[in-house]
Amino acid sequence: MTTILASASPGERRTVLVDDDGNLVELHIERPGRPDGVGDLHRARVSALAPAMAGAFLAMAGGETGFLPESAVGPARQPIGRSVSEGQMLAVRITRAAQGGKGPRLTARLTPEEATRIAAAPGTGPALIARGPDAATRLARAHLGAAIRTDSPSLAARLRIPLSHRPVLDDALEAELDLLAGPEVPLPGGGRLLVHPTPALTAIDVDAGSAAGTRDPQAQLRLNQAAVAEAARQIRLRNLAGPILLDLAGLTVKRREALAEPLRAALATDPLAQLRGLGPLGLFEILRQRIQPPLHEVLGWPPSPLTHGLAALRRAAREAAARPGRRWALRAHPAVLGALRDLPGALAEAEAALGTPLHLHPDPALAPAQSEIEEAAHG
Template sequence: MAAPLILVSVSPGEQRTALLAGDLIDGDRLEAAFIERPARPEGVGDLHIARLSARAPAMGGAFLAMAGGETGFLPDSEGAKGRTEGEWLRVAVTRAAQGGKGPRLAARPGPEAPQGPPRLLARGPDAPLRLAAQHPEATLRTDHPATAARLRAALGAARVSLSTAPAFDEAVEEAFETLSGMAVPLPGGGRLTLHPTPALLAIDIDAGAAAGGRDAAAHRTLNAAALAEALRQIRLRHLAGAILIDMAGMPIARRRDLLPGLQPHLAADPHLRLVGMTGLGLIELQRRRVHTPLHEVLGDPPSPLTRGLLALRRGVREAAARPGARLALTAHPAVLAALRDWPGALEEFTRAAGPLSLRADPLCPPGQEHVHAE
């Protein structure tokens, strides 16, 4: 088994991190994926001083006022029990904000009693540092000199290398491209389709060309492989909450036979548990939320900011291939507005690739934004 490799791809306004693990036979496989936007981090692991603003007995906890006007929730089991309104606490963010709700918190001891005002004491580790701690045998490779220096200071020079080529090769780029959409092709045909809603995540297995076949063993094999891939996608995309999976072309009575085969995949994800099977034959799962799901980061469909940052990432490569060329970004006005509003993205592009002219095209369709020579 080859040692895991952590790849860190840095581009204007964004940091993408991939954990690759595998062996010499099957090759490397994407086992973890993070897309972070450092100007506005999700906050998991951040340490705060916050004030208990309201008890919530019915919810088993309390609401805390945090820096920037944000409100977090501290469960009784994590330190809210016995606390009074107006009390100051030192707390850490254990779950990112979601769906209009504030972050989940846990009390943390300190050298002295905390006092106000609400403030951020320290940022938590980003994805490369979290993965490095979880996989101490892994090495890290990045294409960004400042990031390499930061990681070497934290982890030691021996674990971190700086690549002159992009950190992500074509295969990793394709894997991240798949993560940006809700359809996942399956080897041998068929696909998974993910449907996130405010209440739950529904996953449909489409058997493709095998859908009309009568071979029960083939249907079982396809569904078993599709279920394994569905659990992998749930983990890669940081999906959480109630999850239902509909299998393809199997009688309900035979679907239970596939549940024992899920155990190795469940063991790989400590946040995921199998609830059982519904009366309609849907596999029911529940996953604890920690990080922001990728579709909330990227938007579904991709947001103007996501499309703009992608154009900047490609533009940096265009600039490297055409040194000295004056570049322009042609995009829909909404994309350009999102980039102007996002702290640091355009400035980072200028430092990496030189000046960039912005050209608004109201008729530019989504996905057609591009950086080009003037």
């Protein structure tokens, strides 16, 4: 049975979709203190028309600026100036998270329920009316009948499901999630994928490893067949978006063409991905729609001080659950502690999980990935 596992830890929510065979299919990492905004309902003011960009800029609550394409308001192919005017207040929903210094993408095409909810909200200026659904809710809607397990009391209450009093992510899943934070993915039988995100595109390279020196053409083909399947899986797991280039290992262009259909089939279960073909340089070209931020933007690439800090808070919560009644301290690089202080709610959630204050000890000698959880001295 398809299963949704939603794990809560201080400052972070990790939600995974697991298929009938126990394989990880989707991963969503959310930081409630800094939501990506997708699905949020807003009342916003048109601040500037942008006919050359076929849209308009809208001033939103908190000083953020969103972009409304003309295709997301008014009749199809109607110029933006005929649909809205500067200064006009609009009811909108965020359809794509902000990226690369650009604000979120908006739509004014709302359901009757959404429009009514925004119209009934008090006030007249730009305002956030309601937050969008979290990952667990989105997955539950998309996979009706899926089993749902969570160790989050608030999510269990909202979804009206039993609360798991044990972590819902086992050691094997935790190890796989750790791999997703890095660029290397081992392939069965040897070799690896190397994932290289850039601001413009993502490159995925197949490293043949020990198979590079073999004279067996079938071994090389088997490696690339495995790489095609795993690349499609990694694209979805990492929520990669925009142009994606896949470079196979050691095959002529003609032999690569034979892998186009297996790649297309592997991508078929991902509703956001589309194989565009094999380019003149022998690279498979994939385009994947962006909605939520890719995993590497959430975690940082390499992982950010905040990512290391939240991992340390997870360890602290596990230590406290295993050895209750003790006081705990986190020793970490100053950048890690600063990032935790800057994330709303993270340290408060940690102290609630521990049942006691968490003592923070800055230690510049530690690398960001070397945070230590230790018992605090009583005094």
